[in-house]
Amino acid sequence: MIIWLQRYWVRNAPALILAASAIVLGSALASQYWGGLTPCKLCIWQRWPYVVTIAAAALALIVFRSQGGRRVLMGVCAIAFAIGGGIAVYHAGVEQGWFPGPTSCTGDATMAAQTVEDLRRLLLAQPVVRCDEIQWSLYGISMAGYNAIVSLMLSAASLYAALHIGRMGRFQ
Secondary structure: OHHHHHHHHHHHHHHHHHHHHHHHHHHHHHHHHOOOOOOOHHHHHHHHHHHHHHHHHHHHHHOOOOHHHHHHHHHHHHHHHHHHHHHHHHHHHHHHOOOOOOHHHHOOOOOOOOOHHHHHHHHHOOOOOOOOOOOOEEOOEEHHHHHHHHHHHHHHHHHHHHHHOOOOHHHO
């Protein structure tokens, strides 16, 4: 059973990566437009690797039908997911106070206002949605935390597919 699942994954990796990426990105957009959760700057950054993996997986399905081309594109997916996972881990750390967030996203004013004009400028520069505040969580894990888990799992799965495309025997 395990060998069958491995072969199934490797044979269908581009389609499965495309589906998983579309589901995750679609969920993020649905939570924004229908769920009322406004994304912060780091949330937006976490979406871009999914755009890359959707494009790479679609290319692997449509254009690059060779094993070599698919292997390279699954490697691209693995790297993109790893980058997205890194951003998500950083964002979850910012939310938990483990790492300092970008000042443009956390609203940390490093200098005190000396005049009313300085105060006005500082207030207008504050982010609309702060990266260090958790808008939604389930079982104590924020959306950034779940994205870190999913991204790193998809990175490992993409890397496995990239390393095994063409090497799983007659099922390729």
